Amino acid sequence: xxxxxxxxxxxxxxxxxxxxxxxxxxxxxxxxxxxxxxxxxxxxxxxxxxxxxxxxxxxxxxxxxxxxxxxxxxxxxxxxxxxxxxxxxxxxxxxxxxxxxxxxxxxxxxxxxxxxxxxxxxxxxxxxxxxxxxxxxxxxxxxxxxxxxxxxxxxxxxxxxxxxxxxxxxxxxxxxxxxxxxxxxxxxxxxxxxxxxxxxxxxxxxxxxxxxxxxxxxxxxxxxxxxxxxxxxxxxxxxxxxxxxxxxxxxxxxxxxxxxxxxxxxxxxxxxxxxxx
Numbered sequence: 001x002x003x004x005x006x007x008x009x010x011x012x013x014x015x016x017x018x019x020x021x022x023x024x025x026x027x028x029x030x031x032x033x034x035x036x037x038x039x040x041x042x043x044x045x046x047x048x049x050x051x052x053x054x055x056x057x058x059x060x061x062x063x064x065x066x067x068x069x070x071x072x073x074x075x076x077x078x079x080x081x082x083x084x085x086x087x088x089x090x091x092x093x094x095x096x097x098x099x100x101x102x103x104x105x106x107x108x109x110x111x112x113x114x115x116x117x118x119x120x121x122x123x124x125x126x127x128x129x130x131x132x133x134x135x136x137x138x139x140x141x142x143x144x145x146x147x148x149x150x151x152x153x154x155x156x157x158x159x160x161x162x163x164x165x166x167x168x169x170x171x172x173x174x175x176x177x178x179x180x181x182x183x184x185x186x187x188x189x190x191x192x193x194x195x196x197x198x199x200x201x202x203x204x205x206x207x208x209x210x211x212x213x214x215x216x217x218x219x220x221x222x223x224x225x226x227x228x229x230x231x232x233x234x235x236x237x238x239x240x241x242x243x244x245x246x247x248x249x250x251x252x253x254x255x256x257x258x259x260x261x262x263x264x265x266x267x268x269x270x271x272x273x274x275x276x277x
Contacts, residue, residue, distance in 0.1 A: 082107045
């Protein structure tokens, strides 16, 4: 018999990007909270790595992204990057499993980049949470992480996030009664919105990104955000990346992929809500 749970916390999904190796000890950390006009960055450790340039592409609007962590931005250099998306209590099969395996096995050398973390305000308190501490509030809010990085080769790593929702759609758990994981494509963007429910509680995760000139990339994860919020956040970041790097080729040497990405269409509009799915 399948076991039951009271909270969706027994289920879950984890997505992120790992840096394989250690950033140089010479990379300093900023001490000021970045803004769209003046993003704080780490000092470059080599002439060819300009952290200011990467940080300029970050969307740091507090109303949209939340409150920046301390330090708000951290730089890294010459570290291969890997992406991952794992599910607990679910066993994907077929094309869904193949795409997730492909995502989890991805790795690419990076020239350098910056990482920023934010915490968005949690939902309005209820009777059960009215006495929660500030620490609890921060933990219950939506955690957001954004990476801006430059790869040494021309690739389109975020394209996989438009294929996964169609292949996975809705997964049912063989372990937890009534538990479902529903994948939905964020309209017009290389990102997906994942909703995990045990029939009582719901957890959400948005993940994806975009690329410019197959060289400069952003990758974002956002916990506990609605589809509408995800569309606004990812759309704004895709647009900012395009504005920052559209005229730059970077250090990549291999030929650029010829397949167009859907994010190139999304960044042409300043209103994510109007993007076609």
